[in-house]
Amino acid sequence: MSQASAAAAPPAPERPLPTPTRESQPYWDGLREGRFLLQFCSSCGKVRHYPRPVCPHCFSMESEFREAPLGGGLHSWTVCHHPFNFFFKASAPYIVALVDMDAGVRVNAQLHGIPEAELKIGRRVKLGFEPVNEEVTLPVFVAE
Amino acid sequence: MVHPLRDKAAVSGIGETAYTRGTTKSGLALQLEASLRALDDAGIDPRDVDGVIPYFPGGAIAEDFIANLGLKDLTLSAFIPMGGATCVAAIQMAAMAVTTGVCKHVLISVGRTGYSGSRVSTRLQQFPVFAQAAEFEAPIGMFAPAQLYAQGARRHMELYGTTARQFAEVAVVTRQHAILNGNVVMNKPLTVEDHHASRMISDPFRLFDCSLESDGGAAVIISATERAKDLRKPLVTIAGTAEGHPDSPASIAQRPDLLEFGLVKSAPRAFAMAGVGPKDIDVAEIYDCFTFTVIRQLEILGFCKTGEGGPFVMDGRIALGGELPINTHGGLLSQGHVVGLNHVIELTRQLRGEAGKAQVKDAETGLVTGYGDMGDGSIAILRRAA
Numbered sequence: 001m002s003q004a005s006a007a008a009a010p011p012a013p014e015r016p017l018p019t020p021t022r023e024s025q026p027y028w029d030g031l032r033e034g035r036f037l038l039q040f041c042s043s044c045g046k047v048r049h050y051p052r053p054v055c056p057h058c059f060s061m062e063s064e065f066r067e068a069p070l071g072g073g074l075h076s077w078t079v080c081h082h083p084f085n086f087f088f089k090a091s092a093p094y095i096v097a098l099v100d101m102d103a104g105v106r107v108n109a110q111l112h113g114i115p116e117a118e119l120k121i122g123r124r125v126k127l128g129f130e131p132v133n134e135e136v137t138l139p140v141f142v143a144e
Numbered sequence: 145m146v147h148p149l150r151d152k153a154a155v156s157g158i159g160e161t162a163y164t165r166g167t168t169k170s171g172l173a174l175q176l177e178a179s180l181r182a183l184d185d186a187g188i189d190p191r192d193v194d195g196v197i198p199y200f201p202g203g204a205i206a207e208d209f210i211a212n213l214g215l216k217d218l219t220l221s222a223f224i225p226m227g228g229a230t231c232v233a234a235i236q237m238a239a240m241a242v243t244t245g246v247c248k249h250v251l252i253s254v255g256r257t258g259y260s261g262s263r264v265s266t267r268l269q270q271f272p273v274f275a276q277a278a279e280f281e282a283p284i285g286m287f288a289p290a291q292l293y294a295q296g297a298r299r300h301m302e303l304y305g306t307t308a309r310q311f312a313e314v315a316v317v318t319r320q321h322a323i324l325n326g327n328v329v330m331n332k333p334l335t336v337e338d339h340h341a342s343r344m345i346s347d348p349f350r351l352f353d354c355s356l357e358s359d360g361g362a363a364v365i366i367s368a369t370e371r372a373k374d375l376r377k378p379l380v381t382i383a384g385t386a387e388g389h390p391d392s393p394a395s396i397a398q399r400p401d402l403l404e405f406g407l408v409k410s411a412p413r414a415f416a417m418a419g420v421g422p423k424d425i426d427v428a429e430i431y432d433c434f435t436f437t438v439i440r441q442l443e444i445l446g447f448c449k450t451g452e453g454g455p456f457v458m459d460g461r462i463a464l465g466g467e468l469p470i471n472t473h474g475g476l477l478s479q480g481h482v483v484g485l486n487h488v489i490e491l492t493r494q495l496r497g498e499a500g501k502a503q504v505k506d507a508e509t510g511l512v513t514g515y516g517d518m519g520d521g522s523i524a525i526l527r528r529a530a
Binding site: 109 | 281
């Protein structure tokens, strides 16, 4: 093996990105437009997340995406220290918060701006929008 | 009415390879090596195996067993894609196959190059159930089980006061048991201080709360009790067995209760099938992908109430000589990670009286659990024939 190839810098790790399905595309389109859209059953009106073809309450296949409120309370969290994906090595440790949204579903997203010591179940947070490229915007939680 | 499966099938053979970090063998070779040992243990001619349930994804398909072991007439080939719950769920399927006459002898096998081959975050891409996590959670930096299960553990700590000290107790006791077993990856004593000083992986899980990435193979043979009676080893029957799947099976985040997983549904069915309760269990091999997972399963199984699992594991209760010895072989935390088939092997040894220095005195009835794939839960209750 030559010295040159041994010294070659490895490629920068790429962020894992979502591959939207036909069901979830409207959710990701909403985030890109800065809107938190959730899937509601057109028949019984119940919300469901993550997006899927059939309402598990009334079995209707008709649904619509509507804007939902951004507030919620902490359900649980973890602080990720070990970067299982090398992309996240530079930002570790980071907090991933699981939030009971006021809209009646949960959302998992990174939590920014609140120190670990201040986390407790029920603490209020707000969903924000973090564009990562032209196509994809990810949810992020910040203080309400 | 007595359940038609109760005690009608038996674990007739067990086999395992060395558990190591580093191997030149393939996952398939490890499975075949363990399978040949299990067949020898049972005294069954390899060609007479007619059902094969290999672990998926694990480098082998049932056809590989025809090619390598010369099976004459394979009548059942199946994968059970339930992650860590696979091996014990396979016991249920095998028991159904041998009691109905579809099969004579079903081989359940695992071969894993978890250390020398691909690691956990790569392997997970092959699991169908992880597609949802790949879309919604991997982009935010959350994909590995240590991360996905950490939020449930944190919630348990917040709601019930469960502590890292109690997590450590599971790790320390499991290591003590591993040291009594000659075939383990981790053979040096572990202290509570070692546990607390180990690096944080995904809070609240430290390194020593996590199971091993290791290489090894394991295999178990299930036969009808009527046939197993005449085989080489003491009879160990399957008194009860069940699998269960949680609500919101592919997304822990959306699960109504993060702490309710498949075992909530399967455990009562298995106990009812066996006609026993938690008080009848002499030894338990609990799927230990994480220390906390053991604590929560002990609650679900009814050894204590929800919220009491932390205190339950303290004061020697789960150690050899205690009220409920668990993971007497060292488990996934210290022996090796073959997706819990090593737990089935150890329980069988305990009930045969073959567990050596880790033998639980007069062990007659024991249970083994599987847990994985975001929370599927399987269970088998085995007993020594009277």
